[in-house]
Amino acid sequence: MHHHRSPGAAARAAAAVVLLALALSLGAAPALGATAGPDLVYRPEDLAFPLAGAARVIGDADVEAVLARLLGKNAFLIPLLQLDRGDRRGKIRRLLQLEAAVRSVDLKDLGKFENALRLDAFRDLWQSIQGVRGKAATGAELASLERAVETYGMLVDLAKRLGSTTKRGRYAWLLAMARDELSRRVKDQEKVRVLKQLIREDLLEALAHLGSRPERDAPATKADIEEKLKTLDQEFGGLNPLHAPTGQGITTTSAMGLRRHPKTGRIRPHEGIDLASAGCDGWKVVAVGPGRVVRSDWNGGYGFMVVVRHDLDAGVFYSRYGHLRNEGRAAPGTVVGRGDPIGLCNNTGVSTGPHLHFEVRRGSENGKPIDPHPLLTGSAAALPVE
């Protein structure tokens, strides 16, 4: 007995090729109209994971089970799903590509699936970010982050289309952080430009969904997001924190290191540098980089002091500004950009005349002081590597 392919089977095979091509060109794939592609044969329960609790983490077996259920009725999807078998993250990506290719399907059917999957991708992305933070990433780590960002971006996009609001602020913030890490590491300038635009959108999205009180376990508060939005793209260093209004020269009157204290006469380490100019009393003192004021009060020999925390690629740094006037100091919590005024030069505390005492410390407010002098003309690259 001869076997002939029916015209219907041939049409399905051709449609499968179209679907595959669409799925692989994700992003460029237009939404399929009701008659433009094959109908996916599945019921909502085919896509649902057997959830024991809302926060259950999806395991390999769950992904396998969903794939098996899908494949049972959608054999034409096998070529798509068999790519790169065994890679769990790859499977998640392909499931998303599949969804993207069949947008004519009622998205509500995918809701449960999306929520559960997102928890998993969230963890994956979080780990990828931690893998590269504050250090030079290897090519493999960067590629891993890039893939995690892409997968996560698809999930967030899916959540938007589903109208899901669960933890949306938190997800958007994490996506912004991940893209931020990427944008500072990729070489392709066009890619950087696109990433920066997306970061802005992510942050605005996060701001719209994250209240002033953090979501439980949320990595960010509203203030964190506002700080990031305001200080995005700014350099650290490359300017003198004592701002000369008339373009007068500023002198470093005392360098960092051991010295005889000009007032007490004792030999002690000078933990920063002193900056002065004739008539500098009352001059603006500005933040040397983007950050947030964490302290603004009287501190013994420092007199009135302002401390700014800077979250940089190279780690967390604190810049400290001493002998300020009482009035004109920025309040704790103030988000400052590079060059924003944080106080006025004066002579408070132990000091022989108006000048700015400027310090940079690593890791914590009272952490190890580093020589800030290179920062007056250089950027964060001038900071010593730990």
Ligand SMILES: [Zn+2]
């Ligand atoms: Zn000093």
